[in-house]
Amino acid sequence: MAEQTGMVEKRGAGLWLTHLGLIIGVAFIFFPIWLAFVASTVSQPEIVRPPMPLLPGDQFFENYSKALTAGINAPVALMLGNSLFMALGIAIGKIAISLLSAFAIVYFKFPGKKLFFWLIFLTLMLPVEVRIVPTYEVIANFGMLNSYQGLILPLIASATATFLFRQFFMTVPDELAEAARVDGAGPMRFFFDILLPMSRTNIAALFVILFIYGWNQYLWPLLITTDPSMNTIVMGIKQMFPSGDDIADWPVIMATSILAMIPPVIVVVGMQKLFIRGLVESEK
Amino acid sequence: MATLTLKNVKKSFGKTDVIHGVSIDVEDGEFIVIVGPSGCGKSTLLRMVAGLETITDGEVQIGGRRVNEEEPMARDIAMVFQNYALYPHMSVFDNMAYGLKIAKVEKSEIADRVAQAAKLLQLEPYLQRKPRELSGGQRQRVAMGRAIVRKPAVFLFDEPLSNLDAKLRVQMRLEIRALQRELGVTALYVTHDQVEAMTMADRMIVMNGGVADQIGKPLEVYANPATEFVAGFIGSPPTNFMTGALMGATSDTKLGVRPEHMRLSETGKLSARTTYCEALGAETLVHLSCADGTQVTVRQDAGAPFPEVGAQVGLDWDVANEMRFDAAGRRV
Numbered sequence: 252m253a254e255q256t257g258m259v260e261k262r263g264a265g266l267w268l269t270h271l272g273l274i275i276g277v278a279f280i281f282f283p284i285w286l287a288f289v290a291s292t293v294s295q296p297e298i299v300r301p302p303m304p305l306l307p308g309d310q311f312f313e314n315y316s317k318a319l320t321a322g323i324n325a326p327v328a329l330m331l332g333n334s335l336f337m338a339l340g341i342a343i344g345k346i347a348i349s350l351l352s353a354f355a356i357v358y359f360k361f362p363g364k365k366l367f368f369w370l371i372f373l374t375l376m377l378p379v380e381v382r383i384v385p386t387y388e389v390i391a392n393f394g395m396l397n398s399y400q401g402l403i404l405p406l407i408a409s410a411t412a413t414f415l416f417r418q419f420f421m422t423v424p425d426e427l428a429e430a431a432r433v434d435g436a437g438p439m440r441f442f443f444d445i446l447l448p449m450s451r452t453n454i455a456a457l458f459v460i461l462f463i464y465g466w467n468q469y470l471w472p473l474l475i476t477t478d479p480s481m482n483t484i485v486m487g488i489k490q491m492f493p494s495g496d497d498i499a500d501w502p503v504i505m506a507t508s509i510l511a512m513i514p515p516v517i518v519v520v521g522m523q524k525l526f527i528r529g530l531v532e533s534e535k
Numbered sequence: 536m537a538t539l540t541l542k543n544v545k546k547s548f549g550k551t552d553v554i555h556g557v558s559i560d561v562e563d564g565e566f567i568v569i570v571g572p573s574g575c576g577k578s579t580l581l582r583m584v585a586g587l588e589t590i591t592d593g594e595v596q597i598g599g600r601r602v603n604e605e606e607p608m609a610r611d612i613a614m615v616f617q618n619y620a621l622y623p624h625m626s627v628f629d630n631m632a633y634g635l636k637i638a639k640v641e642k643s644e645i646a647d648r649v650a651q652a653a654k655l656l657q658l659e660p661y662l663q664r665k666p667r668e669l670s671g672g673q674r675q676r677v678a679m680g681r682a683i684v685r686k687p688a689v690f691l692f693d694e695p696l697s698n699l700d701a702k703l704r705v706q707m708r709l710e711i712r713a714l715q716r717e718l719g720v721t722a723l724y725v726t727h728d729q730v731e732a733m734t735m736a737d738r739m740i741v742m743n744g745g746v747a748d749q750i751g752k753p754l755e756v757y758a759n760p761a762t763e764f765v766a767g768f769i770g771s772p773p774t775n776f777m778t779g780a781l782m783g784a785t786s787d788t789k790l791g792v793r794p795e796h797m798r799l800s801e802t803g804k805l806s807a808r809t810t811y812c813e814a815l816g817a818e819t820l821v822h823l824s825c826a827d828g829t830q831v832t833v834r835q836d837a838g839a840p841f842p843e844v845g846a847q848v849g850l851d852w853d854v855a856n857e858m859r860f861d862a863a864g865r866r867v
Contacts, residue, residue, distance in 0.1 A: 424620065426617070426618055426620035429585075429587050429607075429616070429620065430620035430621075430681075432586075432587065432607050432608070433587075433612070433614045434633050434637055434681075435608030435634055436633075436637055444622075444633070445622055449624055
C-alpha cells in the first residue's frame, strides 16, 4: 500500500514539474504579446516613460477606436478588410486551382502529363521574391496595380498544395473511381461528389496554412499598392512606424498589431479540429 | 436480365498479350465463375465486360447488343469490387442510391428500391451509418445492395469474398448464390478460389495464362479436366502427377490421378514411403514420396487405417481413373 501511494505521489510531483515547465514556456512566449496588449491600452506618455507598464491602462477604447476608424495612413478597419479579402482570395483560389490541377494530373491520361507535373513542381523552387520583378511587370501591364486582382492573382498558383492533393488523390483507391464510373458518374461529378468530400480535412488544413500565408504577405502588397486605401494590415503596421522626425503613436500601432493578430487566431482556433485531423488522419 | 456473349475477346497492353481470345455464350440467369491463379487475366476479362478496360479485339454483347464502345453505365451492368469500393463519406443509403441519383430516378422510387434491397440484405438498421462503422460482412452486403438497386442486366463480381474471414466467406458464398437465383440476374464472378468456383458456378471458365483452358459445369470439369493445368488447379488436395518411370510404358506423357482415386495396398503399381499423415476428422490425407522423389497425396476415409511415417507402402488405382496428358499439357 505504502509503496503504491509513494508511486502516485512521485508521479504527482512529476506532473506538477511538467506543468510548471510548460507554464513557464507559455508565459515566455506569451509575454511579448501581453506587452503589446498592455501598450495598446495606455497613453503615449506612459509608454515612453520608464519603467514600462506591465498592467493594462485605461485607454483601451480610445486607442482601439482611433486605430480602427482613423489609423495613421489609413483606418485599420479598412486595412483589415483588405487583408481579409486578400487572404481569403489567396487561400480559396490556391485550393481551387491546386485541387483541379491535382485532379487532372492523377486521374487523366494526357501527353506530357509527367512534364506538366514536374513543371508545376519546379515552381516550388522559385519563391515570390525571385520572380517579383517580372511579376510586377506583368501585373502593371494588366493595369492591376492597386487592385484586389493584383494582390491575389500572382500568389494563387501553388505547387505545394497541388503536390499535397496529388499525394492524397493517389491514396484514394482506384476502385472508387471505377465504382463511380459504373454508377454513371462523369469525371467532374466524381470530383465534386466523391473526391471533394473525401479531401475535406486536407482542404481545411491547407486553408489554415494558406490563409495565414496570405494574411502575412508583406513584400508583394508593399510593391503594388501605393494607394493607402488598398493597404493590407501587415504592411500597414510597418508604414505606421515613424520616418524622420515624426513621433510614433505607439498605443495605436500596438492596437493595430493586436487587431492584426485576431483573424488568423480565429481561423486557427475555429478550424483546429479539422486542421489536426487533416494533418494526422487519412480517412479512407 | 440478359444473355452475355464474348466472341474471341482479346486484350493486349502494348505488345504484351494478356488475353488470347475467350469466347462464351452465357445464358440468361446463368452464374458463371471465372477461376484461375493470379495473373491469368481473369480480372482483366471481367473489367472488359464492365467497360473499365478497352477491348483490344473481339466483341462483347449484352442482351444481344454490341457494347464494346459503351461506357460502363450504358452497358446495364453492376459491379461488386474486391475492396467493396464504398464511398467513405456517404451513408449506406447514399452509397446504394448514388447510381440511381445520377440516373435521375425519382426520389420516392430510389427510397423504395433501396428499402427493398436493404430488406433483402438485412441492412435496414444500418442505412444511416457510414461504411467505416460496419463490419466486413456488412460492407460486402452494402456493395451487393449497390449492385442490386440498379436492377442491372448482368452482375459482375471481382473476387468479392477475398477480404472476408473463412467462416463468413462460406456464408456469403451461399447468400450471393441464393440472391442471384432469386433475382434471376445473369452473373459473372471472378475468383482465385477453386472451392468458390466449384460450389457457386452453373458453369465455370478455368483461365490459365490468358487462355480459357476449359469451360463447363463444375463436376464435369472436375471429372474430365481438359488440360494438365485444370486437373492440377481444380480439386484440393490437387491431382497427383507422375512422369517417366513411375507411369510405365509411355514416356512422353504425364499421368494424373486424383488423391481420392488412389489407395494404399500391400502391393500395387507403385511403391512409396510415407512422409506425413494429416488426420482431418472426416478424412485423412497421407503424403508419400515415390522412389524418384515425386510427392503424392492419398485421401482416405477417416476409418481406414493409415501407415506410420516412414513406412514403405504400395500405391494402387483403377486404370479408369487415370488422366493422361501430352507434352503440351492437353488431355490425351
